[in-house]
Amino acid sequence: MLNFRRKVLLVVLLALSFMLLKRYFRNPAELRLSDWFNPRKRTDVITMTDWLAPVIWEGTFSREALRKHYHTQNLTVGLAVLAVGRIADKYLEMFLQSANRHFMAGYRVIIYVMTESHRMAPGTNVKAARSFQVFTIPDDIWWHDPDIVRMKTLGKHIVEHIQHEVDFLFSMTASQIFQNDFGVEALGLRVAQLHAWWYFKDAKDFPYERRPTSTACIPFGQGDFYYDGALVGGTPLEFLDLIDVYLNGVANDFQKGLNSSYESHLNKYFLLNKPTKLLSPEYNWDSSFFPPPQVQYIKVAQHSRRRV
Ligand SMILES: *[C@@H]1O[C@H](CO)[C@@H](O)[C@H](O)[C@H]1NC(C)=O
Numbered sequence: 173m174l175n176f177r178r179k180v181l182l183v184v185l186l187a188l189s190f191m192l193l194k195r196y197f198r199n200p201a202e203l204r205l206s207d208w209f210n211p212r213k214r215t216d217v218i219t220m221t222d223w224l225a226p227v228i229w230e231g232t233f234s235r236e237a238l239r240k241h242y243h244t245q246n247l248t249v250g251l252a253v254l255a256v257g258r259i260a261d262k263y264l265e266m267f268l269q270s271a272n273r274h275f276m277a278g279y280r281v282i283i284y285v286m287t288e289s290h291r292m293a294p295g296t297n298v299k300a301a302r303s304f305q306v307f308t309i310p311d312d313i314w315w316h317d318p319d320i321v322r323m324k325t326l327g328k329h330i331v332e333h334i335q336h337e338v339d340f341l342f343s344m345t346a347s348q349i350f351q352n353d354f355g356v357e358a359l360g361l362r363v364a365q366l367h368a369w370w371y372f373k374d375a376k377d378f379p380y381e382r383r384p385t386s387t388a389c390i391p392f393g394q395g396d397f398y399y400d401g402a403l404v405g406g407t408p409l410e411f412l413d414l415i416d417v418y419l420n421g422v423a424n425d426f427q428k429g430l431n432s433s434y435e436s437h438l439n440k441y442f443l444l445n446k447p448t449k450l451l452s453p454e455y456n457w458d459s460s461f462f463p464p465p466q467v468q469y470i471k472v473a474q475h476s477r478r479r480v
């Protein structure tokens with residue numbers, strides 16, 4: 173009898189610990205920050221925000237500790253890229269090839285290409301390990317605001333299938349190019365990109381939306397950083413929340429005859445919903461500027477926006 177009870181107890185305990193283990197492995201957030209991140213390794217830059225979110229600079233994180241953790245998980249990471257018009261002609265192929273080499277190397281990746289319907293499905297010569305999906309957007313996108321079309325399209329696809337396909341999602345533009353390893357150190361619930369130019373400037377000069385009637389307004393004296401709209405990351409559901417708030421903000425402003433940019437709305441969103449992880453300017457360096465000593469290892473370069 174006792175023996176039987178013991179056995180039952182053992183089975184229950186085993187099941188319980190298995191559930192805990194599963195929970196642990198299913199939720200990447202359970203990796204402790206101190207296990208892989210050391211803010212004191214870089215004293216020349218901001219490595220931790222006031223709300224204790226890490227700012228990822230080369231040298232602050234351990235690739236080995238991250239690899240050990242994330243390789244036990246069956247992780248899929250999505251990368252959505254908008255490529256239309258001349259930017260697609262010029263850069264899409266390069267973007268995809270560089271993503272293939274450097275974006276989340278060693279992990280399952282799905283690249284979602286948002287492009288016009290007349291454009292052929294790209295990526296005929298890319299590694300089979302990487303999967304692609306192409307979404308078409310209206311050919312006359314330039315008549316509309318491309319950011320609104322992009323976010324509407326992405327939101328629709330997140331609801332319909334992306335949320336079931338990936339654990340994390342990043343959104344970029346084809347005018348960027350990966351130059352070095354962009355790995356799991358960048359994963360997080362809400363991931364914001366520090367703007368390469370404005371990071372080194374005075375906060376009072378940030379080009380936030382200042383018109384008080386706009387939903388995106390950030391008054392002088394407020395705001396944490398200036399975030400770059402070219403790269404955003406997070407879980408699919410957090411992404412959906414951002415898209416929802418953005419589209420509602422745009423609709424609100426439209427009724428008042430205002431048209432704040434996507435980046436202004438994004439900056440407001442991250443003021444109210446603090447990012448859980450920030451990427452240093454190394455993750456989106458503007459190639460028209462010579463990097464200062466703080467920028468040691470450029471992961472992504474942005475073709476100069478002025479030349480496109
Ligand atoms: C890993 O994930 C993929 C895609 O989500 C799925 O097809 C596969 O069955 C999963 N493998 C395990 C061991 O869970």
Ligand SMILES: *[C@@H]1O[C@H](CO)[C@@H](O)[C@H](O)[C@H]1NC(C)=O
Pocket residue numbers: 431432433434
């Ligand atoms: C807002 O509209 C004005 C006037 O039509 C235009 O010049 C400006 O570029 C627009 N701004 C944005 C962010 O779309």
